[in-house]
Amino acid sequence: MAHREARQRRPSIHDVASRAGVSAATVSKVMAGVTTVKPENAQRVFDAIEQLGYRVDPLASDMRRAKRRIIGAIMPEFESEFFGQMVTQLESLAEQRGYTLVAASSRESEEREKEILARMHDWRVAGVVLAPVRNEHGPAAAFMKANGMTGVLIDRVLSDDAFDTVSADSAAASAEVARMLVGKGHRHVLVIGLAEQAATVRARLDGFRSQALALDPSIRIDVILSEVSVEPLRASLRDYFGRGERPTAVYSLLLKGTLVALSEFRRRGWHCPNDISLVGFDDAEWMQVTWPAIAAVVQPVRQIAIEAMNLLFRRIEGEEGQPTARLEPCQVLMRESVGSPGNGPHSGGGDRQ
Amino acid sequence: MAHREARQRRPSIHDVASRAGVSAATVSKVMAGVTTVKPENAQRVFDAIEQLGYRVDPLASDMRRAKRRIIGAIMPEFESEFFGQMVTQLESLAEQRGYTLVAASSRESEEREKEILARMHDWRVAGVVLAPVRNEHGPAAAFMKANGMTGVLIDRVLSDDAFDTVSADSAAASAEVARMLVGKGHRHVLVIGLAEQAATVRARLDGFRSQALALDPSIRIDVILSEVSVEPLRASLRDYFGRGERPTAVYSLLLKGTLVALSEFRRRGWHCPNDISLVGFDDAEWMQVTWPAIAAVVQPVRQIAIEAMNLLFRRIEGEEGQPTARLEPCQVLMRESVGSPGNGPHSGGGDRQ
């Protein structure tokens, strides 16, 4: 590596060309790996590149090409482990194919989601991985459709007539949760979630309910779905318990719900699993270190990312055909927050920790 | 909005120009807000833009300009709340100034960090916000320096002779933690951390130690610093407690350490704060819902992001002068995990829950 006290203008392909005594076109060919270049010249080009520390300008390069080697990723938020991992995976997969990932957060706003998409369209990204705020029927997907963008929908989606979709198999996971809870003897379960993310929540709910009822038709399943945000959910929950409802287990359909449930338990001095059991959709690192550890459904982030990118690149490369709707299997992690009812439920919040 | 069944080529500035009956240059001027354009023509341009749904191609635009309106952000990871929030903030601040943020994760690897930086350099980003894996003396900062890139260093940094730095005032926060713990009567405290992130950890450690010793010179402060990763820390901690060491409080200098401490407590059946107190650097959402809630130092993410972007843009706009080293104040959130020693320490892990 030559020691360049670099400042100002970086060497361009023409600098390399003149130093190697060839034309810019030849340099471009050498870099593209075209074999028809005389080995001797190729070597001189490589030498010049090395000496100058030359690197192609991806912008200029993309400018000329048909497709730009940029993938856009739109997530509802960056703050959670799930989407953090997702972006990390997507970034790495995009890189592997020589693409740059440009990630943006819609901050749980459909309006912003559409704006971001418009901006990505301006950038003429080759493809988009969209994790919609709500579901596949939002304005963002419509925008993509209307503008002929190529993309894949992930996470809060079930299936779409225009785009491939990839998400966790929530229904199957929920069914497994049902089997576990019923198996442990629970016959009164509260399910909490956010109605806004309609399709996915429905799947999780139905998966749980049908399996639970199949196992024991007399089981009682209460459901609290908050419309938009998490705070109303907290209020409803507080109200629900305040009315004297005493399910033996709570299944939260989303991470924030798990947090809310825990804090409400805490408020009442209930402990898991003696006073009540808890399972949450979505795992988090802290769940295995709390007292007790919280049982959770682990989403296959990596699988979703890999599958999404595979599908996306297939479309980018021009593959036609009906959109597919993939469901990747989850893993249910049993932990101590789930026990059998009757081992001292609601023993009165003995306040030892 | 005209209903365009968009496919293939988007309208270019020339399409707008010909439709408006002016030249491309005029369109460009109108969009740039130049006032010397005849109002009538300006109007026709606006109309054409609207009818065609025209939007500038930022790539092409940046291509021609001197500086590209792209800011690179490099974080050690995306999975934690802290960096997730940071990216969200940075993205929003960049947008406000008409820039696009391209975020990348170095995945805690200095080697990868340098590669990413090289790629950002290829992109000719206007500036970089770098949260280094280790500290300001790593290869990434050196690369930036050698290539005359403009940037700001954040988080795991103290000060630098080439770049502005912004980080949380760990020392002051740690001093406050010391005041609190000593104030509660703790005279034997274990501090845990990662040695790799040298400078910041030192600052936190020194801040704590000097304040604690100032308050009570006889206080005993044990320190466990794992070299590189968190797992050895767990082993050391297990060993430490296994030897029969019984501090009345633990101060973890990093989030993962807090998790490790909790899980080790748990393994031994200890509960906070009765058996041992715990404070961690870095807050997380779950910490307020566990039993008990975990006391934590909250980093001023937003302030750091704002300050970093201010400094960065000032440099981008050509401001010269000595690099500054900013420290933003933290907030110490007292929660139930901290109590007074002697209220039943090590009472023997009564295994309720």
Next chain:
DNA sequence: GTGAAAGCGCTAACAC
């Protein structure tokens, strides 16, 4: 095998 020429979509001088 290689280079000249054209041009991706835009903006900035500089004429007119």
Next chain:
DNA sequence: GTGTTAGCGCTTTCAC
């Protein structure tokens, strides 16, 4: 006031 010209740095025919 506005259009012409000349690129930004690259890739891609298409002659030679």
